Amino acid sequence: MIELYTWTTPNGEKPVLMLEECGLDYDLRLVDISTGQQKESGFLAINPNGRIPAILDRDAGEGHRVFESGAILVHLAEKTGRFLAPGGMARAETFAWTFFQAGGTGPMIGQIHYFRNADERSDFAIKRFEREGERLLGVLDTRLSEVDYLAGEYSIADMMNWSWARSGLSDLDARAGFPALAAWVDRVGARPAVVRALERLQEAKRLAAEKASNA
Numbered sequence: 001m002i003e004l005y006t007w008t009t010p011n012g013e014k015p016v017l018m019l020e021e022c023g024l025d026y027d028l029r030l031v032d033i034s035t036g037q038q039k040e041s042g043f044l045a046i047n048p049n050g051r052i053p054a055i056l057d058r059d060a061g062e063g064h065r066v067f068e069s070g071a072i073l074v075h076l077a078e079k080t081g082r083f084l085a086p087g088g089m090a091r092a093e094t095f096a097w098t099f100f101q102a103g104g105t106g107p108m109i110g111q112i113h114y115f116r117n118a119d120e121r122s123d124f125a126i127k128r129f130e131r132e133g134e135r136l137l138g139v140l141d142t143r144l145s146e147v148d149y150l151a152g153e154y155s156i157a158d159m160m161n162w163s164w165a166r167s168g169l170s171d172l173d174a175r176a177g178f179p180a181l182a183a184w185v186d187r188v189g190a191r192p193a194v195v196r197a198l199e200r201l202q203e204a205k206r207l208a209a210e211k212a213s214n215a
Contacts, residue, residue, distance in 0.1 A: 006053035010163035020193040097157035141178035
């Protein structure tokens, strides 16, 4: 059994997509980052960086932890033999687009969220990250005008990039400007496993809120 500790954010969605795609059994445990649960000692024992997502893979040994979304997806891909080529250029291409997200769209689009909602507004910062977010979406759009999926075949690279690309298109109202990316977002979003993943996350959040209100 895999214990998944996550929340309903773009980073938090990634391992849920992968677990559903692989058909693995998992125990979904929400960590409410709005109340600081990710900084509590119990969670810090799983991820010392105090960020979601993280997993405990009981199949790999008692207390075997994996944190950072990219590392989790690679671990699950190697565990199941799915969504990551075993070697060669296909594997390298998958890693390239996986780490493109970890160092690019996630941090940059995340900063758009932060500065738009900051107590002290900075138009310079907002414009700076909006421009960089648009540039990165353009890189994805160019790639997806040439191929159906980022590494050629559907892979962990698509699962890494999907939630942040969807968020970026929405935040920047940019679907019309990036048609290939928008079509890919829709194509991935229609996959049954992706639909199940988002539904399970939202249902877990609803149940947690209901439990809290009745406490």
